[in-house]
Structures are given as structure tokens and as C-alpha cells.
Amino acid sequence: MSKFVFVTGGVVSSLGKGIVAASLGCLLKSRGYSVSIIKLDPYLNVDPGTMSPFQHGEVFVTEDGAETDLDLGHYERFTDTPMSRLNSVTTGSIYQAVINRERRGDYNGTTVQVIPHITAEIRTRINRVAAHTQADVVITEIGGTVGDIESLPFLEAIREFRKDKGRHDIAYVHVTLVPFLAASGEIKTKPTQHSVKELRSIGIQPDVLVCRCDHPITTALKTKLSGFCGVPVDAVISAQDADTIYAVPLALEQEGLTREVTDTLRLEERPGDLAGWETMVHQLRHPGDPVRVALVGKYVSLNDAYLSIVEALQHACLAQDGKLDLHVVCAEQIEQDGAAAHLEGMAAVVTPGGFGNRGIEGKVAAIRWAREEGVPFLGLCLGMQCAVIEWARNIAGLVGATSAELEPAATHPVIHLLPEQEDVVDLGGTMRLGVYPCRLMPNTISHKxxxxxVIYERHRHRYEFNNAYRNLFLESGYRVGGCSPDGRLVELIEYKDHPFFLACQYHPEFRSRPGRAHPLFSGLIRAAQGVPIVDEATTAMLPGS
Incomplete structure (x- = not known):
């Protein structure tokens, strides 16, 4: 039987509930408990797949092809456990399921209401994860903050959970803000008191408080919070700002978070093994020489838009004893100023995925600069497609070459839509999504x-390399590093006359882990450092490939 932990938030958003949930999962797993983590998002979109990265940040893709919140990336990276579409739940998906059921007549004429029907569906989704994963502990993060109208059905649903479970099958962890007021030089507990009061008015008494702060919380303040919030002093956990998110599990462990949760759930007390995690954090804090990497993107005004790529670069630098010196470059600025003005002095260039015309010419110019200057380059998804466009225009001499996505009437659509996609009009969930196999060609850098x-990687795209141009592509110094098992779809391309020039149609960043960097990112960083790209001692392999 699974135990359940519910992580709520109060006062303000962006307190780090996702990192707290992921950290708790990491700590429980270090004790030998299996874990699965769910994100309940209160927006009405069915999933974030059609949402702008400027509003929502990156869309994280699971192995089974779900487009999900970026917090699922944190869950996977911290627990090294793959999540699925079951782990991502939105208000939109809940209402859609209930309304579909009502239209089919499944409710036999009953008036359909938020309580009990919507809340029952929410509980069903949580129980479904427990049944599917058989996890010892299922952690559920509730998006938004206590007091938000849109979050109320989720909070009511987790309150109702007590009807079906024993008292020691559930733990409520409330993440809240304990601000420091510089003008008075005081740390204030009142926001947390009001947040807990609001939570209790709904019928939920937190078992653990995780207090986000930028100054240390004294024992006296913990005692004060304990008295006003009805939480034991030892269950008032300080979560002070950390220099890296990977230090958060260690800080929460030191504060006793795992002990309090396992005590509440009556789980067997086991020693945790965090030696590897401690070594990783030590390496992050004592890195080697900096590696200057340019990330040439379209959504550069929001840090979270390329979160998994940044993390994958960090993992690769960590594995190669380097320090990531990241320079996020706006592709539109390259269109205005030229590539050299923004990329001169960079040791590596990465072009990430995206959609639409904006900034495409800047990406193409950045790729041309990296190719001509011999600077290590890695293209991802749209970044690969831009690399194909750059080849077609500047090496193959195909005037006007572009993607049919960008210019449907293009003379040379070197990237085009698959025939089976031509009649698809919906955007959400209609792309090539999730894990697909890729057969690597022998004697290629990719294979090494x-x-x-054969490898398995996650995809999120609709347009593909146009095979009508494959022979010309191969005759001009490029090679196909990998393709679908039937040979039809090009997945990886390489440029032979270059220190490191690779581009892939999939998203390798989603499978990178701290302590186990992805091979493509490791190869890029090694090339940027001027060391051999691969050797027997450093060849990286993905688990499950």
C-alpha cells in the first residue's frame, strides 16, 4: 500500500514547491523507498503543450509522450525515476474527463458538481499513479497557493483523501514564506501564520512546515511558528536560499525533513545514502576551468524556457570537471548584429528547439558561424532543422531553402511535413511525442x-528531414549519424570536416541526469575543452538504451 505526501504552498508563488517535492523524493529514495511524484496544475489548458514558453517555461516531455510542466523534469532528475502522463494532471484534463463522462450519460442523470465529481476525479488520478507505479510513497505537488480560487478543488480533494486512508498514510507538507524585512532588520512569521490559518480553514492541518527564507531561522522563531501553526518544533523546517538547487536535498536532510515525514507516515527509519549526492554538490562548488557556451534561442527573456538544456550542460560540465559559463544569446540580436558580434570567444554553440519564424535567420547564422569557425556545435530539434537549412543554402547552393513549416510554398523544403500529418489541424498532442528508437550508423561520432x-530518445516535433535531399546531403560532406530503424526518418546528422558538429531531431536534454550526463552534451563539452571526444574510459551510455 502506498503512502501519500501532499505538498502545498502559501503566501506567494515560485517558492520552490517543485524543488521541495523533488528533494523529498530524492531523500526517500536514498533510504531505499520507491517514489513517484505528481504535479496538479490549476490551469484550464489540458496540458502546457500549446502554451507560450514566455508564460510557462519549457514543456517537459515524458517517455510516453505527455507534454507536461517543467517540474516533472526536476522530479526525474532528482529521483532518477521516469515519470509518465499519469504524473501530470491539470484542471483542464480533469474537467474534460468529467464532461466527457457526463456527455456519455455515465452519471445516469445526476447533477454534475465540483463536489463530489471533480474532486473524486482528482483523487482517482492520484490513486491511479499509486496503482500503476506501486510506489512506496506518492508525492503530490499542488500548483498555485492556498487561497487561490482555481486551486480549491485540488485542496478539497486532498482533504477528502483522509476518508479513504488511515491517519498515518498521509502527510501534509506546507511550503511557505518567512521574509526578512531589511528596514526593520526582522524576520516575519505573520505571512506563514496567515497561510496556515487559510489552510486549516479548508480542513487541512499541515504536519510539516518548510519555511523559505533568505536568512537563518532561529530556534525561537521555530518555536513561535510551532505554537501559532500547531506543528511540532522539529517539524518546522528551514529552507534557506541555496547556491544550487542540488544542494537543497542536503539542506533539508540536515533540517530533518525526511525524519519528520517518515515519522508521520510510520515508515521504517532507514539510514540514507547521500554520499554520491554530496560529492556532486562539492564538485559544483569547486569546479574546474570555465567553459564558455552560447545558447542561441528565441525565448531568452524567461530563464525557465530552456531549463533542461541548461541542466544538461551543467551535468556535462560537472562530468568533465568544468564550470559552465553560459551565455544566452537572442537569435534576433544575431540577425541585427551578425553572429560574430555575439559568439566571438565562445567555446561551444547550442541551438535549441522552438516553433515559428521568429529568430530563425539568427539561428541559421549562428550555425554557419560555428561551422566555418570550427567551434563545437550541437543542434536540438529545430536546431537540427536550422542546421539542415544552413547546409542547403550555404553548401548545397539551394537558393531559398527552408522548412515547409516556415514557408509552405518554399522552392526547396529541405524540412517538410510527413504525409500522415498533412490533414492534422489540432496543435495539442498531435506531434511526434515521446520515446522512439534510433539506429546509429557505424563509424560515426554519434555511435562512439x-x-x-540502438538508442531511445524523446521527441517533440511534427516536421522531418526531407529525404528527397538526402543524397545531395551525403555527397557534400555531411553524414547521417542515426535514423529510425526502418531508415525512413533522419534523427542525427554530423559534419565530417569539423571538430564537433552534431544535430539531432530529438531532445536529449530530457534524459540527462546529475552524475550521469547525456553523451551528446558530454561530447560537446569535451570538444569545447579541446580533449578527445570519446575514449573507452569516458564513453557514456544511457540506461535502458
Whole structure:
């Protein structure tokens, strides 16, 4: 039987509930408990797949092809456990399921209401994860803050959970703000008191308080919060700002978060093994020489838009004893100023995915600069497609070459839509999503990096390399590093006359982990450092490939 932990938030958003949930999962797993983590998002979109990265940040894709909140990336990276579409729940998906059921007549004429029907569906989704994963502990993060109208059905649903479970099957962890007022030089507990009061008015008494702060919380303040909030002093956990998110599990462990949660759930007390995690954090804090990497993107005004890519670069630098010196470059600025003005002095260039015309010419110019200057380059999804466009225009001499997505009437659509996608009009969930196999070609850099004949990677795209141009592509110094098992879809391309020039149609960043960097990112950083790209001692392989 699974135990359940519910992570709520109060006072303000962006307190780090996702990192707290992921950290708790990491700590429980270090004690030998299996974990799965759910995100309940209160927006009405069915999923974030059609939402702008400027509003929502990156869309994280699970192995089974779900487009989800970026917090699922944190869950996977911190617990090294793959999540699925079951782990991402939105208000939109809940209402859609209930309304579909009502239209089919499944409710037999009953008036359909938020309580009990919507809240029952929410509980069903949580129980479904427990049944599917058989996890010892299912952690559920509730999006938004206590007091938000849109979050109320989720909060009511987790309150109702007590009807079906025993008292020691559930733990409520409330993440709240304990601000420091510089003008008075005081740390204030009143926001947390009001947040807990609001939560209790709904019928939920928190078992643990995680207090976000930028100054240390004294024992006296913990005692004060304990008295006003009805939480034991030892269950008032200080979560002070950390220099890296990977230090958060260690800080929460030191504060006793895992002990309080396992005591509440009556789980067996086990020693945790965090030696590897401690070594990783030590390396992050004592890195080697900096590696200057340019990330040439379209959504640069929001840090979270390329979160998994940044993390994957960090993992690769960590594995190669380097310090990531990241320079996020706006592709539109390159269109105005030229590539050299923004990329001169960079040790590596990465072009990420995206959609639409904006900034495309800047990406193409950045790729041309990296190719001509011999600077290590890695293209991802749209970044690969831009690399194909750059090849077609500047090496193959195909005037006007572009993607059919950007210019449907293009003379040379070197990237085009698959025939089976031509009649698809909906945007949400209609792309090539999730894990697909890729057969690597022998004697390629890609094959040497992975050390496998067949790999499995996550995709999120609709347009593909146009095979009408494949022979011309191969005759001009490029090669196909990998393709679908039937040979139809090009997945990886390489430029032979270059220190490191790779581009892939999939998203390798989603499978990178701290302590186990992705092979393509490791190869990029090694090339940027001027060391051999692969050797027997450093060949990286993905688990499950």
C-alpha cells in the first residue's frame, strides 16, 4: 500500500514547491523507498503543450509522450525515476474527463458538481499513479497557493483523501514564506501564520512546515511558528536560499525533513545514502576551468524556457570537471548584429528547439558561424532543422531553402511535413511525442558517443528531414549519424570536416541526469575543452538504451 505526501504552498508563488517535492523524493529514495511524484496544475489548458514558453517555461516531455510542466523534469532528475502522463494532471484534463463522462450519460442523470465529481476525479488520478507505479510513497505537488480560487478543488480533494486512508498514510507538507524585512532588520512569521490559518480553514492541518527564507531561522522563531501553526518544533523546517538547487536535498536532510515525514507516515527509519549526492554538490562548488557556451534561442527573456538544456550542460560540465559559463544569446540580436558580434570567444554553440519564424535567420547564422569557425556545435530539434537549412543554402547552393513549416510554398523544403500529418489541424498532442528508437550508423561520432547500436530518445516535433535531399546531403560532406530503424526518418546528422558538429531531431536534454550526463552534451563539452571526444574510459551510455 502506498503512502501519500501532499505538498502545498502559501503566501506567494515560485517558492520552490517543485524543488521541495523533488528533494523529498530524492531523500526517500536514498533510504531505499520507491517514489513517484505528481504535479496538479490549476490551469484550464489540458496540458502546457500549446502554451507560450514566455508564460510557462519549457514543456517537459515524458517517455510516453505527455507534454507536461517543467517540474516533472526536476522530479526525474532528482529521483532518477521516469515519470509518465499519469504524473501530470491539470484542471483542464480533469474537467474534460468529467464532461466527457457526463456527455456519455455515465452519471445516469445526476447533477454534475465540483463536489463530489471533480474532486473524486482528482483523487482517482492520484490513486491511479499509486496503482500503476506501486510506489512506496506518492508525492503530490499542488500548483498555485492556498487561497487561490482555481486551486480549491485540488485542496478539497486532498482533504477528502483522509476518508479513504488511515491517519498515518498521509502527510501534509506546507511550503511557505518567512521574509526578512531589511528596514526593520526582522524576520516575519505573520505571512506563514496567515497561510496556515487559510489552510486549516479548508480542513487541512499541515504536519510539516518548510519555511523559505533568505536568512537563518532561529530556534525561537521555530518555536513561535510551532505554537501559532500547531506543528511540532522539529517539524518546522528551514529552507534557506541555496547556491544550487542540488544542494537543497542536503539542506533539508540536515533540517530533518525526511525524519519528520517518515515519522508521520510510520515508515521504517532507514539510514540514507547521500554520499554520491554530496560529492556532486562539492564538485559544483569547486569546479574546474570555465567553459564558455552560447545558447542561441528565441525565448531568452524567461530563464525557465530552456531549463533542461541548461541542466544538461551543467551535468556535462560537472562530468568533465568544468564550470559552465553560459551565455544566452537572442537569435534576433544575431540577425541585427551578425553572429560574430555575439559568439566571438565562445567555446561551444547550442541551438535549441522552438516553433515559428521568429529568430530563425539568427539561428541559421549562428550555425554557419560555428561551422566555418570550427567551434563545437550541437543542434536540438529545430536546431537540427536550422542546421539542415544552413547546409542547403550555404553548401548545397539551394537558393531559398527552408522548412515547409516556415514557408509552405518554399522552392526547396529541405524540412517538410510527413504525409500522415498533412490533414492534422489540432496543435495539442498531435506531434511526434515521446520515446522512439534510433539506429546509429557505424563509424560515426554519434555511435562512439553512445556506445550503442540502438538508442531511445524523446521527441517533440511534427516536421522531418526531407529525404528527397538526402543524397545531395551525403555527397557534400555531411553524414547521417542515426535514423529510425526502418531508415525512413533522419534523427542525427554530423559534419565530417569539423571538430564537433552534431544535430539531432530529438531532445536529449530530457534524459540527462546529475552524475550521469547525456553523451551528446558530454561530447560537446569535451570538444569545447579541446580533449578527445570519446575514449573507452569516458564513453557514456544511457540506461535502458
Amino acid at each position: 558517443l553512445y556506445g550503442e547500436d
